[in-house]
Amino acid sequence: MFENEVNETRAVLPGYAIDVGAEPLDRPARNSVGGWPFLDDGQEWPECFCGERLALFFQFDIPLNVEPFGGDHLLVFHCRAHNDASEPELTDDGRLVPAYWDAPRPPYPRPFWRVLLQRHATRPTPDREPSVRALPLTLRPLADTLDRHGRGVPGFNVGGTPSWAQDPEYYRCACGADLMHLCQVPEGWSFDVHPGLPEQPYTIYADTYLLFLGNEVYLQACPAHCDPAAVWPVNQH
8 A cells, every 4th residue: 555545644653773783692682683583482483485494684672662562572584595575465455465474475375584573572592593693783762854755764773754765655454453664674785694605596795685685675563463473574676
């Protein structure tokens, strides 16, 4: 559902810039690129349709004032072997299809990614993400300065106003709630991987991985928390 198809006022969340540290992590950290995923009890490490365990690209605790997601733990997983853009499939009434986080993504039988909002993630997994290098993340308040087109601050950030690369896009969850902007990953943002690993298809460098072909990614989440995976990754370039 594109913005010019609806006439709604959407809330602007407080924004935080996300900075990636340079010193590798040697122990679990809740805010990290790679590392040890913090998952709710009973939530298994997600797998791709190909059977390979998805790579943890990043995770962090959402600041408390970024409502209604404050206090949630966001985790973004993506397949190392499959790299493509995400395309929405809508029902006749304009909602994303039921269980869109697990619905077929032609030509694939299921998605090659999983984004989770975990509400009770208190313990890290015993295993560390084996591909993406573990690095610390820090969040700092971001001034939500809009440009003359009403776009927000570019960069890797959570909350605030998205800095749309193209026309704004907003979607409605299968449960009926309007998805809200949560996190933005800039176009071409790469994630360092350990040496000697298989190269990701359609990537730029042999020692980095990309999310969704390196498109600008805007994560929109269900404010009703209808499912931990009720997050849609909008792609633009």
